[in-house]
Amino acid sequence: MRIIHNLILLTLIVSVNSCSNKTFSKNSTNIKESFLSNNSDIPLFFDFDIINEETLDFDSSSGNISSITYKSNAKIPEIIKFYENNLKNLGWQQIDKSKNHLSFNRGSEILKISYNNLDKNIVVKFFIVKTNG
DSSP: OHHHHHHHHHHHHHHHHHHTTOEEEETTEEEEOEEOTTOTTSEEOTTOEEOGGGOEEEEETTEEEEEEEEEESSOHHHHHHHHHHHHHHTTOEEEEEOSSEEEEEETTEEEEEEEEEETTEEEEEEEEEEEOO
């Protein structure tokens, strides 16, 4: 069982490395994307600006929890479409969708993306839980 787990992990690492220079799509225009600062395989929407004081990383022997917040001038439907399309291509399965968030899982990882209007910006928070199993 441990061998299978290691093979899956190796496959994910190889696929993440092969995605590091990929171009992701925003609507019909292709642009080169960067990735979340605390996670190397979750693409970052093109006009996100990090809110540094709202970043959290917690590691333990059972896994880790990360939270990172960005602001954007984009429209919420554009953000939703971007993540629904691009995360699926990276092996994430959508497990929930509501007015204010999207949730995905991939193996032992859970990703929740919440979005809300704040003044003239959209605030987007990524909450990532990884368990060691």
